Amino acid sequence: MRTHKRVEMRHTDSVSSHSETKSSTIMKFFIVQTIAVTVFLLTNRMVPANGGQSLADLLRSLIQDEGSAQLMQTAIVESIDGRAQSFSLNIVGCDTVSSTVRSKLSNYLEGVFPGRGITISCAAGVLSGGVTYTRWGHNACPSVSGTKMLYTGRMSGVFYNRKGGGANFLCLPNNPEYHTLNTNRPTYYSLISGTEYESPIAGSHDHNVPCAVCHATTRAAKVMIPAKTSCPPNWTREYYGYLESEGNWNDRQRTEYVCVDKAQVSLYGSHANINGAVIYHVRATCTGIQCPPYNANDVLTCTVCTN
Template sequence: MSQEKTLKDLTKEAEEWKAITQDNKNKNVPVSKLYVQSIINETTEVHAQRLADALNKLKSLERKLKLYRKENTDLWRNKIEGGTPTYVRWGRSTCNNGSKLLYVGQAGGTFYNSKGGAANPLCLTYDVLWGYRTKSPHSARLHGAEYETNFWGPNFDDTDVPCAVCQLKISTHVLMIPGRNKCLKGWTEEYHGYLSSETHSGDRSRGFYTCVDESPEQIKGGSGNANGFLFYDVVAKCGSLKCPPYINNKPITCVVCSQ
């Protein structure tokens, strides 16, 4: 029975017990037995309610756990299979707060007018470890990279390009979207900037698009106009490219997103 009953409740209960006592005199039922039975009934009801509440709470927790497991299946699988994805932040030496910095490096690639070599730029580590082999007669050549115009900022022409290799801390997917500087709904921005590639009038017939940070940095002391792999801005050209939404000769934005 409740210990927090008011005087009115106690008075009412006393009257009820008085009536029960009077009613049961002719039935020879001891008042003490009736009182004990009422205690048992009330205790049983309280425990039954508590058990029902506990079962409902357990079912609710089971539903939440099932939903949590469903939403995080990709995350757990990714962690088991080797960790979260990585991406390169071109033009910067730091990562977003949501990512772990693996290493800072220098952008590099094939010389801009070379007829051979690879098309893609690399983020080259400063912590170099050499092997024992020597060069062959037909080795490809790896050069540093330069901003080739002041599109990237005042006095950026002919300066060297830094880069950072970043690893996502939680997200399992990374995506670069050209033509946007904001992520799609449900995605988290790592960084945004402008699309870059080799110039359209260069001697090479191949290229590789990268997303350079909107607030790029320069490598200190790297302004010797040695060329190498060159970073130019990329603009839209209407025709087969639909305008709108694109605008002729407008620099193409880009954003790197994670989920």
């Protein structure tokens, strides 16, 4: 009898605990759904007095990125106090969009709340984390909305006829920082050199190659597409140019393929033929690659896209 009673009590406690967990889950779901519905209703009510598109539609058209537009939309809705005579919107990530976008947004909200004295301030931050890429052959980042420069430098790699070292190119900053606490030089080491253009279509032969590391603040993905100058639908083209790498003669070092900007520039005063790492245009063979549409006599293009 005692054993049966203990089992029964445990069963009762389990049912009670399960019931509480279920109630808690239902309550959390209800709260989340209520917030979502409130944001949706407020957003769709935010239409200028003279009619027109909703806030959500406006943000999508201005920012060209669905995820970022939704984040900013939610931030705006949560910042608005409908009872105030005037108010300020402090939007995290607003600093990543252009002043033109902010001006259009301000004018739109003035149309929704005429005479309310709305001001928009931008808290530092990003809307979706962003992605980084290197613009080879240029010392500045493209003039693309939401793209900022992290640093500029010089394209560097392994000397063209040396074995070993890294197989990728690096964008070495123009202002290196050394660890001054350790002044001992290692007995064995790897060497890295500057990179020169070889027989370029644009730019100057034997000049050294600059580079810029860029941050696309409102995008979440990037891709370098060889043999294309355009990007997929709804993607942003950061820049395009020519596919290049080290030559593939017997004494050469293997490297990665990089996309060198079509408007390539040179590092000032770097026209001497001292080699180091070198890059050449890439052509497709007709061995295992269909010709046409490929042409063995034409150099390959490339484009860098973000989304």
